[in-house]
Amino acid sequence: MHFTADYLDYMAEWARRIEGEVISSDRAGEQIFLLRKPLGVVAGILPWNFPFFLIARKMAPALLTGNTIVIKPSEETPINCHLFSQLVAQSALPAGVFNVLYGQAQTGAELAGSAAVDMISFTGSVATGARIAAAAAPHITKLNLELGGKAPAIVLADADLDLAVRAIHASRVINTGQVCNCAERVYVERKVADAFIDKIASAMAATRYGDPLARPDIDMGPLINRQALQRVQAKVAQALQEGAQLITGGQVAELGAGFHFQPTVLAACHGQMDIMRQEIFGPVLPIQVVDSLEEAIALANDSSYGLTSSLYTRDLGKAMQAMRELDFGETYINRENFEAMQGFHAGVRQSGIGGADGKNGLYEYTHSHVIYLQS
Known part of the structure; x- marks a missing residue:
């Protein structure tokens, strides 16, 4: 519980550091601005092994970058998500920003394949990650996958x-x-x-x-x-x-x-x-x-x-x-295997890419908007 609260505090601090860029243009009198904009709806599909903390890990970067989120907890551990949602209900968060969808594997598949979802953040097995990628492929939905490890x-x-x-x-x-x-x-x-x-x-x-x-x-x-x-x-x-x-x-x-x-x-x-x-x-x-x-x-x-x-x-x-x-x-x-909140939790090959830690992970939850402003 304390680690979850610490993580929310840490990610909230990044809200003051979402940065764009001013890029030089070849055209005289033109400025190119790169802004960061929300993607829209993020689907957070969770495993059972950290059922409370991982809700925050999906929710925090999604919300502070202006997105809404739908959390699909594991069918093995739904009670943790229910308790988390009760805490959210006591907050000032507007209705419809944080949402929960309970169900079995088919529920997750429907969510991953929905055209209304703009990004899927998934933590779990390689096999499930592959199925989510396949379900998301028809809509070219953005993926953030943290998969298995050895x-x-x-x-x-x-x-x-x-x-x-x-x-x-x-x-x-x-x-x-x-x-x-x-x-x-x-x-x-x-x-x-x-x-x-x-x-x-x-x-x-x-x-x-x-x-x-x-x-x-x-x-x-x-x-x-x-x-x-x-x-x-x-x-x-x-x-x-x-x-x-x-x-x-x-x-x-x-x-x-x-x-x-x-x-x-x-x-x-x-x-x-x-x-x-x-x-x-x-x-x-x-x-x-x-x-x-x-x-x-x-x-x-x-x-x-x-x-x-x-x-x-x-x-x-x-x-x-x-x-x-x-x-x-x-x-x-010379230390145990566990990442720091301010680090970058990311992998290669079948481990996919874990996001949501630090600025690079945060920017997974936005898209770049390039504006050509000719004066």
Whole structure:
């Protein structure tokens, strides 16, 4: 709740910094003005993993650039949106500016395919993003897509291993690993591989998990539903069949309520395993040993995803090399995987482009209007 309020405050401050341009003209006596104008109606289609905050992330830039918005929450988490809309109803926002449309996947498809929608901002899976793009194509509707991730974490021999373990553990168990930013695979340099694997396995095994309503002291709650639990379980089983080594976890945790999977570490993984190439979206950490930064970067870039990445090293030169060569929209160095509000949350390839952070994201919600004024 506090982070959502902070984000609204941050985006509101940008309302004073929506800038146009004055461009030189080849014609004598002519001035060219570039203005920013609202698009019209923005559709915000949401996933279930951050159902409250992501409403603000879609709404704030849309409204402060003069648009109206229709929010379509996930059918898995409609109550958060209902509570958000109650707060909006208590504000001075005029009726019809903020709107909510509940429903299943077909509702989202109808919204994406509507000629009345001028822009679609979507956060979610690659598969759903592709369907939204197809539905929007007949009207050439503007798209802002933040899709899946398979974030690599590179741990070099000179890294502060305790820092790397804390950050990667935090990144892996936040929201039960159901975050597109999360460290989804680790490449650790051989010299420190055994030590790192021992430390991260201990951290994962010590994770406190359970029902957050019954235990306020936990680090991790359940997965979203039974299908998610079964998917994570199947991915771990497949990895073990392909030769991965189970270090800790690996089982469904029967806690009486909710869909819980033990925090899991898999070693002896390699780049052709599905668990190293496709999203897990659960508390499972696969690890591959490498012999150099160059090898780690090559393996990290060998992916159809490109949202976030991370690196752990004390060597500034290696950090600068990774910044140049990692093919991801964001790289976190010696810290957990989570963007700052004032940063630019963006990716390449199947991760699409996350908008709404900073001025570049803000301008996604406007169109350029070029005016030729001949005096």
